[in-house]
Amino acid sequence: MEKHMTSGIEDVWQPVPASRSARNTINPIRRIVDRMKITPNPAKEMISLSIGDPTHYGNMLPPVEALEAIIEAVQLPTCHGYAPSFGTLEARRAVAKFWSRSDYILKPEDVILTSGCSHALEMCIDCLADPGDNILLPQPGFSLYTTLCQSLGIETRFYDLLPDDDWKVNITHLESLINDRTRAVLINNPSNPCGAVYPEEHLRKLIEICEKHHLPIIADEIYADMVFSNHKFYFMGILSENVPVLSCGGLSKRFICPGWRVGWIVIHDRHNLFKDTIKPGLADLSSRILGPNSVTQAALTHILFETPDSYYEDILNQLQNNAEYVYRSLLEAPGLQPTMPQGAMYMLIRINPSEFRDIADDKDFFMKLICEESISCLPASVFGIDNFFRIVLSTPMEKTEEACQRIIEFCQRHAKSVS
């Protein structure tokens, strides 16, 4: 923009302050990572293991059936107008049908379409809690939860996940955080950044605690069904007899199209505890910005039901192969302790600074790994836990191999007793 300096306006008109909600909308990943000015090693090609965007390397892309569905939909004269702000009936019916079981039938009225799972989470948090209330969040956990709560003036209370028990919830700790301003418990399963998939029994215990304290559950189930062999995914809303559950999901991960911004809230409310309050509240909140892109909504039935099973099997195979490879490889690396994920697209790896000559913590590890090896991961302090780092498992195998090789060499170089 051109700059006209007239009448020394800056002297009389001070900078316009941003609102509290804007000032409190902090992305810890950007806060921590963007402020570090780091230059990768120019001699080595950059390998990104940091961003949860599976399309980055081109080995994972949306199914061709989904692309065809978009191309078909955009040519319909009927899909360019305003849809109802909570989504078209057809799109909501498709989501309801996709997640129904023979013994658990969802209806279109139980579904609200959103602009990605992020928007679903925003609406659920905004609808359940007032400023000054609190919501219980997992730690380590996806950083958007904190971003959203702080932006909305809602207190964050973090319950511990247990690294030595497959990242299950420390239920005693969770329960100790509940007070009379607690409005909901957010549970992320399968989880980012841990890659945990909770067994049925653990989920039932969580539901029990919520029932005891009359707390609804926000279930972030964006990685629903994204589980490795020998693990099984359970929807909280299906397990829960009495606790109402808002399940947040979307196309982003399952159909490898995070840029499309299509998500949903599935309302599980067997006892109508949300019927006249939260359910219309969510519909009202959706009217602030209206629903997701109408073309993608028109394509949704096709995307959900015409994509062959083999597509998703291939994605899961790639993720699991990467997980197994990284796990086996990094067991060899001095100072590191990988935990084998059970699902989702991430692995958390523990760093033992005492085993290194000159690595102080996860941030230090992260910086030196970029500078020396041109590999970007994420220090898990951005997720609220120190001395771990997170890598994504969606890279092509040759990048994964190269990355592991470099990480091992890096650790050996920095290890106290050179092996």
Place this chain on the structure above:
Amino acid sequence: MEKHMTSGIEDVWQPVPASRSARNTINPIRRIVDRMKITPNPAKEMISLSIGDPTHYGNMLPPVEALEAIIEAVQLPTCHGYAPSFGTLEARRAVAKFWSRSDYILKPEDVILTSGCSHALEMCIDCLADPGDNILLPQPGFSLYTTLCQSLGIETRFYDLLPDDDWKVNITHLESLINDRTRAVLINNPSNPCGAVYPEEHLRKLIEICEKHHLPIIADEIYADMVFSNHKFYFMGILSENVPVLSCGGLSKRFICPGWRVGWIVIHDRHNLFKDTIKPGLADLSSRILGPNSVTQAALTHILFETPDSYYEDILNQLQNNAEYVYRSLLEAPGLQPTMPQGAMYMLIRINPSEFRDIADDKDFFMKLICEESISCLPASVFGIDNFFRIVLSTPMEKTEEACQRIIEFCQRHAKSVS
């Protein structure tokens, strides 16, 4: 959803209340219109003049170039991942170039992509004001402004538009509303529901008042350039030397694709009053739900620059022809006083209840018109002014003619002295 009645949970667990923000997210159109249970006349085909969705009848559709651009973009492997939450550089560059003039150059950094103009407005309001602050809004005005402010806990203060002066702003009234909690003035030009297009001089006066009181402007310019012959559109941000302006716009109206949910904020800030505050604040707020659909972002340059001028000329012609036809026709109708719009896609028509035998006000007019004539309009009380109704001007001419015919007969039938 199935209903399992176990353990009489309703007795012990009360319905879960919705938050204040959800309870305060009220759409006055839905509030007023949906609550009236009205049955159209089964003998007459329904004609909808109520919804601002130009695609409804198929006579206005997005340009084929836009459809081609989507079809091309969706086949690119690079457009399915996460874009920056404020939009891709390419898309922001396209918007900046589209609205630049030879003597006023916008840069991509001045643009934030949003999920429709609604989302742009939400972000601007949220970023400029805290709960308890106030924003000045036009009356009559687009109802979303009230919905958003109330949802965010921001006080609404309404300045009058003058029906007998082409719906210009009553500037004295506007100024009288300003107090120390006023954070911005929202100006909608060309306007919904009035169809006003403000002359340069009027806009300069508005800017002057804002400068005097150090108030930034939120300019809702979604109908930018949508003006009829002999009128000219001016961007507030280009006219304003000293007052920072957030201009909200989007594809919805200009490219007849409101369902696509692509909008933007263009930041006009010649003196850097927003630089370290509002500008990063808006970028941070965008990280709550991330930007609009990535495929449409990838298609944006093509949509904005390959659509021939003739496309938009045809749209404008249809709107203007409809406006002129309706204006001339309804001048004949007893009890009605149409105002000729200067742009946008709407006309406000005054109702003089004293000239009717049995029509109490705009809501009564609206109800009886549906019941007897199967024509839906909107009572302007939903926009904050009584005894007007709004019709949309995007219908095919044959529907417009039929609708005018029926409205005239309706008015004649209800007029005090049958003509």
